Amino acid sequence: MSAPRTLLAIDKVSKNFGRVTAVDGISLDIRENEFFALLGPSGCGKTTLLRMLAGFETPNHGRILLDGGDIARTPPNKRPVNLMFQSYALFPHMSVRANVSYGLEMERLPAKEIRSRVDAILATTELVAFADRKPEQLSGGQKQRVALARALVKRPRLLLLDEPLGALDKKLRGAMQLELKRLQHEVGITFVIVTHDQEESLVMADRMAVLRDGKLLQCDTPHAVYEHPADRFVADFIGVMNFVPGKATADGVMA
Ligand SMILES: Nc1ncnc2c1ncn2[C@@H]1O[C@H](COP(=O)(O)OP(=O)(O)OP(=O)(O)O)[C@@H](O)[C@H]1O
Ligand SMILES: [Mg+2]
Structure with missing residues (x-):
């Protein structure tokens, strides 16, 4: 197997x-x-x-390189990057279908292509029955799926997902996890997901980062x-872990 290619290099980035x-x-x-996961309290x-990856904040220090080129000055709408917000940020006056179509209409794609891509993503996210509703007529989990559909339909190279499955019940969550994995293979998008x-x-996740x-x-x-x-913080944060106080010696750990 050839060495994996770096899409995005985050280089000593700070923000205050x-x-x-x-x-x-x-x-x-x-x-x-x-499929990259970001974890932390x-x-x-x-x-x-x-x-910062999406371009809504500018780092105080460091560089963000996409395909080796610095994107610090590239505005969000010029980056092949899409961010699904933690708070969904749906357009309240627009139907589900209109919310999902919006980004493709901004790209001025042919109406037929918009329709078929939106239909496909609504089916995937189980939203066909809600296509004509407004966000206020949806449950939290349904809104979350609209936000996901809206991000996926644009087929960005890099999709940033901020707790995309947080409001879903366990069953739907499991289904959406598999669905996201499948979609990622199908459309070849790099995912960074906060969970x-x-x-x-x-x-x-293929790889994950733990922040504190x-x-x-x-x-x-x-x-x-x-x-x-x-370290101990990672161990504690990640898993069901038992800590046994002890002292490391040449003969092993002494309780
Ligand atoms: N616009 C802002 N102005 C001032 N402080 C901010 C701003 N945005 C974030 N912060 C602070 O920066 C820190 C990191 O916030 P951030 O939203 O990135 O955390 P998070 O890891 O996403 O947390 P959560 O899991 O609760 O969503 C916090 O201390 C927060 O209060
Ligand atoms: Mg957050």
């Missing part, structure tokens, strides 16, 4: 808001066609990092992170 350092010198490579900088759910990262206080603690395959957590 006044005195708060939201992202603190993070370096990461995201590979082409990878609330407030550790996950959304801020995604917003609070450790199990979800195991099911879905804006810093990167560990980046590896889920298996490696579970088997060899970088």
Whole structure:
């Protein structure tokens, strides 16, 4: 197998808001066609990092390279990157179908192509029956699926998903996890997904990064992170872990 190609290089990126350092010198490579998960406790900088990748925030330090080129000055709508917001950000006055079609209409694609792509994605996300409703007439999980459909239909090279499955019940969540994996293979999109759910990262991610206080603690395959957590915080955050106090000696660990 040939070496995986780097799609996005995050190089010593920092972002502060006044005195708060939201992202603190993070370096990461995201590979082409990878399913990459970002994990960490609330407030550790996950959304801020995604917003910088999408172009909604500018880093105070560091560089973000796409295919080797610096995209710091590229506005969001000129990046082949799409962000699905944590808060959905649906257009309230527009139907589900219109919400999903909007991005393709902005690209001025032929009406026939828009229709067939929107139909396909509505079917995938089980939204056909709701196509004519407004967001306020939907449940939280349904809204979340509209936001997902709207992001996927554009077929970006890099799709950033901020807790995309958080509002779904367990059954739908499991189905959408498989669906996202399938879609990713089918359309060849690189995914970066923020999740609070450790199990979800195991099911879905090729590699994952664990953040704390804006810093990167560990980046590896889920298996490696579970088997060899970088420190106690990662171990505690990732898994059902038992800590046994002990002292390391030449003869092994003494309880
Ligand atoms: N616009 C802003 N102005 C000031 N502080 C901000 C701003 N956006 C984020 N922060 C702060 O930066 C830190 C990181 O926030 P961020 O939203 O990236 O966290 P998160 O990891 O996405 O958390 P959650 O899991 O709760 O969504 C937090 O301390 C937050 O309060
Ligand atoms: Mg967030």
